[in-house]
Amino acid sequence: MSRLAMFGGTRTLTAENKEPALIGWPVVTDAERESALRVLDSGQFTSNNTDGEVQLLEREWAEYVGTAHCAAVSNGTAAIELALAAAGIEPGAEVLVPAFTFIASAIGPVQRSLTPVFVDIDPVTFCMDPAAAEAAITPRTRAIVVVHLHGLPADMTAFRALADRYGLLLVEDAAQSHAATYLGARTGSLGDIATFSLNVVKNLPTCGEGGLVTTDSADLHREVELRRQFGERLQGARERDYRSRRVAGNEKLSAVQAAFARAQLTRLDEYHEARTRNVHALLDRLGRLPGVVTPYTPSDRTHAWHILRLRFDPVALGRPEVAPGALRAILHRALRAEGAPVQPYQVVPLPGQPAFRELGHRAEDFPVTCEVIEDSLTLQRWHLNPASGPVLQRIADAFEKVWEHLDVLCTAAAGLDHRPAWQPREKAGV
Structure with missing residues (x-):
């Protein structure tokens, strides 16, 4: 088992693996x-x-x-x-x-x-x-x-x-x-x-x-x-x-x-078709990992794949005691250390944004949105480039490497003092 980059091991994605010609966007010709x-x-x-x-x-x-x-x-x-x-x-x-x-x-x-x-x-x-x-x-x-x-x-x-x-x-x-x-x-x-x-x-x-x-x-x-x-x-x-x-x-x-x-x-359809192939190949590998919930596309529609959102299920990993947000946080650190461009996106429900919270809105009134934000990370932009297929496969390698260390990572997540980004500080005792 190879050592995680966050613990001093070798990164899965290095500069040579992510050349601008493969991940740059937009493609300018x-x-x-x-x-x-x-x-x-x-x-x-x-x-x-x-x-x-x-x-x-x-x-x-x-x-x-x-x-x-x-x-x-x-x-x-x-x-x-x-x-x-x-x-x-x-x-x-x-x-x-x-x-x-x-x-x-x-x-x-x-x-x-x-x-x-x-x-x-x-x-x-x-x-x-x-x-x-x-x-x-x-x-x-x-x-x-x-x-x-x-x-x-x-x-x-x-x-x-x-x-x-x-x-x-x-x-x-x-x-x-x-x-x-x-x-x-x-x-x-x-x-x-x-x-x-x-x-x-x-x-x-x-x-x-x-x-x-x-x-x-x-x-x-x-x-x-x-x-x-x-x-x-x-x-x-x-x-x-x-x-x-x-x-x-x-x-x-x-x-x-x-x-x-x-x-x-003039190239929108060509890029869309290439992007769809590359994303499907990535999600096919990620979907085999326990606890990873990949995006679902109903049969009556097609996806533009602007952003890829992945959810992580502690129960499916056999670790129900781990808070979803804590698991997501530790996976974020591990995957970023490997060079995978995962990140939270829309870190609070829209009504929880300070601009709207001041008008009396509460993030907690939208439980499904809160759950999705708490247990998910996104992949953005790299996959938009039609030549990104090989890079996406390296990202899949990074996920598989991190999943080899889930026991250690879940144990660390269970010990995190995690607080949702939208939760008022006074409720967390801060």
Whole structure:
């Protein structure tokens, strides 16, 4: 049995095993370089009312997703805000948001003076639980923001029925689910309106920030377009008239970012297929380890594999006395020492974030989210590169090495004074 790196042994993954060409993201090729030069040579650096890079990206993404319309905006958070603004939801109304997601999913509603109402998640898919969502609906509820977390589509059949039953706007936050499908349709075409992020770490990245809003509704699309540049109507106009038809800010996408994203879009499916093969090969090995719960993909949908979340079950390891959070903490240390890029992600439920806790929200009110955070770690970004297959296999080697030492690690975990990140210090006697 080889010695763990955390105890002085040799690391499983070294610098030679993780060359930038294998794990770097985004992958920048001559196509991206030429796209930037094309914009520089054109002199059209921002959105315009002709066939510029922004308009071409909008058309190509609408065609790819399968919607009638697409509007490009400055980032994914702006996309959520503009989607809600386009529907004309009155200030103070409630919007359902998962308790387990990136904070941008709730910031979009807050920026429109709407009230986010947090909803617990399904423990298997990590997406919003439809039954919990229905229980959270009140007479003030106007919309549901459904997040396809980590790249797995949520149960959109259930949410479509829920939205129709209560007359609610159904918004897809598809920031992490580019190329994923549900019942054969791509995310971004499943709700009333959908939002995407083009942040540099996303599966469809640009060279910085960007966002896309897709819909089949001409009315919603028109309102998004009006609100992304000072309420001005640009589409179809020969020149800018500087007339603001809505009170709105400036949330446009630049032409350079659009051109970069267009180059990436030409390889999205190719990268998605390679990523899926590489991830499946990794999860096939990790799934054989006792106590490791790998991501589950229902048969009616496909996964974009933006983030890989692994759960760890002390009971399955025969160590029920070990707290899940303590086990996760010790495994985190051991795997990081071996060079595996595991980390906690979203370390507190969204309602447990200080910004929302001050408004009276409590993380403990969302037990499933708390359980998932406590017993899981994530793998991020390395696997996005289509050439990462050999590196992912080295990561599997690191897991197998650590699992050879589970008795020692579980004993150490049992002695840890572990406190969940969202637990107030006074409850821990600190």
